[in-house]
């Protein structure tokens with residue numbers, strides 16, 4: 640069984656970036672060194688690095704080809720560069736479908752890759768009710784992001800409606816913010832620099848990652864929680880395709896046998912996957928599991 644958090648207990652230097660309206664909101668609760676970048680309307684204050692974009696900046700970001708944008712080294716670009724210069728691991732958050740997040744995220748992901756060992760980008764895709772042009776823009780942005788500059792965790796907003804069909808849009812955004820950001824904070828308590836090397840191999844550049852969650856109590860709690868997590872609306876691809884994964888387990892009194900049971904169950908469903916496990920303390924008799932499952936893009 641592959642465990643995260645073993646090896647030297649040296650924690651990676653983490654930086655978090657929120658891009659555009661959705662990204663800035665999503666990182667508001669993050670406990671790491673954060674940078675938010677967007678128009679003045681997007682920036683929600685707080686004691687972290689703030690990069691305010693003018694309308695001219697936004698116009699050039701939207702109309703300039705990413706490679707040219709990089710070579711221009713505008714003021715905002717240099718501020719982000721400075722912020723991530725000694726980072727080992729960078730998380731970027733954005734909502735695709737608008738102007739800033741969609742156009743800037745791929746550029747920032749490439750920039751961060753020049754410094755950090757791992758860059759994880761978490762993006763939402765718009766709700767269908769928003770507009771079809773938003774979805775088009777979002778999918779285009781997603782495609783240009785998979786120019787092998789990072790690993791992308793994608794959260795199509797629509798899938799949330801399968802869990803909570805009657806949520807008003809504003810509330811739904813808030814729920815998505817939490818779903819998107821909780822995992823990076825939890826992982827941080829476990830990951831060491833040695834883990835980054837392994838994860839880099841497991842999740843090659845351009846990997847697509849999705850999220851699932853389950854919890855249960857009582858008899859067969861491991862099995863029930865795992866089945867719930869595997870039914871996640873975000874696992875909308877065949878699980879046999881999964882090549883790598885992270886299983887974060889929260890439970891008290893877990894022994895080796897429980898670990899092995901979970902590893903065996905996952906192995907049956909995802910025979911090709913290298914799954915790494917991390918155990919965290921639980922609450923009462925509850926067993927909770929977060930699954931991040933990834934597959935490499937077919938070139």
Ligand SMILES: Nc1nc2c(ncn2[C@@H]2O[C@H](COP(=O)(O)OP(=O)(O)OP(=O)(O)O)[C@@H](O)[C@H]2O)c(=O)[nH]1
Nearest residue numbers: 659660661664734736737738739740765812815816
């Ligand atoms: N999770 C979350 N998603 C949001 C939020 N606000 C907007 N979104 C989603 O993110 C997409 C992009 O919206 P924004 O983040 O406002 O876009 P932007 O990057 O700021 O770009 P512009 O608004 O066009 O300047 C929207 O289509 C929504 O689907 C939010 O507060 N939280």
Ligand SMILES: [Mg+2]
Nearest residue numbers: 659660661737
């Ligand atoms: Mg916006």
